[in-house]
Amino acid sequence: MAGGDELRLLGFWGSPFVLRARLALSFKGLSYEYVEEDLTNKSELLLRSNPVHNKVPVLIHNGKPICETQIIVQYLDEVYGASNGPSLLPVDPYDRAMARFWAAYIDDKLLSSLMMMSRGKTEEEKAEGRKQSSASMETLERAVKECSKGKPFFGGDGVGYVDVVLGGFIPWVNLIDRLTGSRQFFDAGKTPLLAAWLERFGSLHAAKVVMPDMERLVELSEMSS
Amino acid sequence: MSSQQQPAAPVKLITAFGSPFAHRVEVALTLKGVPYELVVEDLANKSELLLAHNPVHQSVPVLLHGGRAVCESLVIVEYVDEAFHQATAPRILPADPYHRATARFWADFIANKCLKPMWLSMWAEGEAQARFARETKESLGVLDAQLEGKRFFGGDALGFVDLAACTLARWLGVLEEVAGVRLMADGEYPALRRWAKEYVSDEVVRRSLPDRDELAAFFAANKERYRSRVREAVQQQ
Numbered sequence: 001m002a003g004g005d006e007l008r009l010l011g012f013w014g015s016p017f018v019l020r021a022r023l024a025l026s027f028k029g030l031s032y033e034y035v036e037e038d039l040t041n042k043s044e045l046l047l048r049s050n051p052v053h054n055k056v057p058v059l060i061h062n063g064k065p066i067c068e069t070q071i072i073v074q075y076l077d078e079v080y081g082a083s084n085g086p087s088l089l090p091v092d093p094y095d096r097a098m099a100r101f102w103a104a105y106i107d108d109k110l111l112s113s114l115m116m117m118s119r120g121k122t123e124e125e126k127a128e129g130r131k132q133s134s135a136s137m138e139t140l141e142r143a144v145k146e147c148s149k150g151k152p153f154f155g156g157d158g159v160g161y162v163d164v165v166l167g168g169f170i171p172w173v174n175l176i177d178r179l180t181g182s183r184q185f186f187d188a189g190k191t192p193l194l195a196a197w198l199e200r201f202g203s204l205h206a207a208k209v210v211m212p213d214m215e216r217l218v219e220l221s222e223m224s225s
Numbered sequence: 226m227s228s229q230q231q232p233a234a235p236v237k238l239i240t241a242f243g244s245p246f247a248h249r250v251e252v253a254l255t256l257k258g259v260p261y262e263l264v265v266e267d268l269a270n271k272s273e274l275l276l277a278h279n280p281v282h283q284s285v286p287v288l289l290h291g292g293r294a295v296c297e298s299l300v301i302v303e304y305v306d307e308a309f310h311q312a313t314a315p316r317i318l319p320a321d322p323y324h325r326a327t328a329r330f331w332a333d334f335i336a337n338k339c340l341k342p343m344w345l346s347m348w349a350e351g352e353a354q355a356r357f358a359r360e361t362k363e364s365l366g367v368l369d370a371q372l373e374g375k376r377f378f379g380g381d382a383l384g385f386v387d388l389a390a391c392t393l394a395r396w397l398g399v400l401e402e403v404a405g406v407r408l409m410a411d412g413e414y415p416a417l418r419r420w421a422k423e424y425v426s427d428e429v430v431r432r433s434l435p436d437r438d439e440l441a442a443f444f445a446a447n448k449e450r451y452r453s454r455v456r457e458a459v460q461q462q
Contacts, residue, residue, distance in 0.1 A: 052334060052367065064323060071329045078322040093307040094293055100300045105281065125461070139281060 007032035008060040010046050012039050013212050014220050017069040018057040020168030022210040024073040027159050028085035029206075070103055073164055088161045102143050102154070103165040110136040110169070118176055130184065140166070141191040148193075152200050159204065167201055175217050234291035236261040239275055241268050243435050243443045245392040246298035247286035251433035252388055253302045253317055257309040299332055302388055318385045331371065331378060332389035339364040340392055347404040348448070348455035358408060365414050368393075372416035376423055383427060393417065394424035395434055403444040 009025065009032050011018035025032055037046055037056055049058045049065035059066045059075065066075050077088045089096050113136050116129030147154040147162060154162035173185040188195035201207055236254065238261050240247035254261050266275055266285055278294035279287045288295040288304065295304045306317040318325050339361060346357035368390070372378065378386035398421075401407050409418070424430055435443075444451075 061323075066323070066326045066330075068330055068333055071326050071333070074329070075322055075326040078325065093304055094290075094295070096307065097295045097300050097304040100303065101295070101297055104297055104300060128461070 004062075006060075006062050008035060009033070010035045010037055010043070010049065010058040010060070011056045012037050014217060015056055016168040016172045017055075019171065019210065019212065020069045020164055021057040021059060021072045021076075023164045023167050023207060024076050024088060026206040026210050027088070027164065028076060028080055030076070030080065030084055069168070070107065070165065073161065077161070086155075086158045086160075088155065088159070088164060090155070090160065098147060099154070099161040102140075102147065102162045105136075105139070105143070106162070106165050106169070110140065114169070114172065114176070133184065134190075137185060137187075137191050137194065141194050144193045144197055148197075153197065159201070159206075163197075163201060167207060170198065170202065171212050171214065171217055174214065175221060178214070178218065179221065237264055237289040238262070239264045239266055239278070239285050239287040239289065241266045241285045243396075243440055244285050245396050246284075248391055248433050248435070249298045249388040250286045250288060250301045250305065252383070252391070252430055253305040254309075255429045255432060256317060256383070257305055257311070257314045259305065259309050299336075299385075299389060302385065306385075315382060316384075317388070319379075328379070328385045331368075331386045334364070335368070335386070335389045335393075339368065339390075343392075343397065343400075343408065345455055345459070346408065347400050347406050348451045349459055350456070353459045354406075358406065361408055365393075365408065365417060369414040369417045372420055374416070377420065383424075383429070387420075387424060390420075391424065391430075394421040395437070396440070397421075399437060399440045399444060403441055403448060 007025070007030060009018070009021055011021070011034060013036060022034075035043075035045070037043060039056070042054060045060075046056065046058060047054055049060060050056075050067045053067060055067070057067075057069055057072060059072045061075075061079070066072050073088065081087060089099055110133070113129050113132035117126055117133055118129070120126035120129050143162070144154060147160075148156065151157050153159050154166070159167075177184055186195045186198045202211075236259055238247065238250055238254070240251070240263050242265065251261075251263075264272075264274065266272060268285070271283060275285070275287060276283055278289060279285075279296045282296060284296075286296075286298055286301060288301045290308070295301045302317060310316075318328055342357040342360040342364070346354055346361050349357055375381075377383050378390060397408065401409070425434060
């Protein structure tokens with residue numbers, strides 16, 4: 001990193017979107033100051049840096065704010081290129097489009113089905129959420145096959161954009177499985193490639209150092225239900 | 226890259242009448258000087274071509290280039306910007322990473338905070354309709370402020386955010402008439418109104434902008450279907 005280059009990340013330890021930004025920073029080997037926000041009492045800095053949404057994560061680079069998790073990850077990849085860790089997005093425009101497509105899918109279909117499952121107001125809604133999550137996971141199973149082409153990650157030999165985007169959800173889906181006592185996600189029987197991906201991704205040092213503690217997440221979910 | 230470079234393979238765009246999403250891609254292709262062929266779908270009777278190339282969403286637009294498909298309009302626009310980049314063609318996304326992040330931010334805001342509730346506000350009923358209308362109007366206000374005297378969201382020239390916002394320039398006015406829901410009252414959002422006029426008069430945009438009357442007839446013919454779909458979607462929320 002160039003001298004005088006300052007990175008700050010405003011976050012909340014329990015947020016999958018913040019986790020994504022931390023995964024990207026971790027995989028790219030970037031140093032930054034992490035600022036834990038109290039979301040019930042948001043700081044002036046957060047409100048000033050993200051006036052439109054007032055949400056975390058916010059990356060502040062030399063005083064300039066960048067908001068929205070996928071945008072932050074792409075920004076880091078573009079600024080720090082291949083000079084800091086591997087490029088998360090591929091070089092070829094078509095492969096980049098595929099990565100962006102699957103990242104958009106994850107934040108559209110998978111996210112909405114996870115929300116329905118965990119925050120559905122009725123049993124029917126939750127059941128519908130489970131059904132849709134299952135369908136999304138099957139679609140992602142095809143995605144991992146297409147993107148990885150037999151290699152360990154969506155990004156190929158190394159972790160890429162889609163790995164980081166999906167990686168942010170790992171603690172959340174593990175939490176849902178833990179609370180429901182089932183193996184809804186990353187079931188080796190139903191989605192073997194994704195299950196194998198989960199093992200590999202989860203065992204990487206750069207991922208382990210930023211993953212939140214499961215017991216704390218369980219406590220957090222109990223507090224908010 | 227050579228400034229005389231032609232695309233290595235022909236480009237086809239699977240589209241459907243009246244799609245603002247497909248319109249975004251057409252403008253992008255024209256800005257980059259890429260010749261393309263349109264394949265027009267009847268979305269009530271989807272072709273094998275569409276289903277084969279967009280199995281996940283089964284929607285338009287789909288760009289076919291060298292036998293490979295790219296889906297999702299803004300993903301396609303970025304692809305077009307990168308794959309057909311030439312020194313002589315305008316950039317759709319700016320070169321600077323911070324400005325790119327800003328453009329992507331506003332495109333995301335427009336998609337999620339403006340266009341989604343806008344569509345729902347046209348066809349929903351009662352309290353839900355009022356809520357969607359309020360949310361849309363708030364977002365229109367934010368966008369109006371964002372324009373702050375600029376000709377386009379992209380500055381002096383059309384860019385990524387203008388394409389993301391294209392629905393507001395032509396489609397919104399038509400929807401307001403057909404649905405009988407007025408989101409932009411006279412005198413409201415002056416910068417956005419001015420931008421909409423600039424957008425629809427732009428030489429490149431005009432080539433792929435649907436005719437206002439045809440668009441109105443199209444929406445009118447489908448409005449009961451939209452109403453029942455939105456009713457279902459609102460119930461699920």
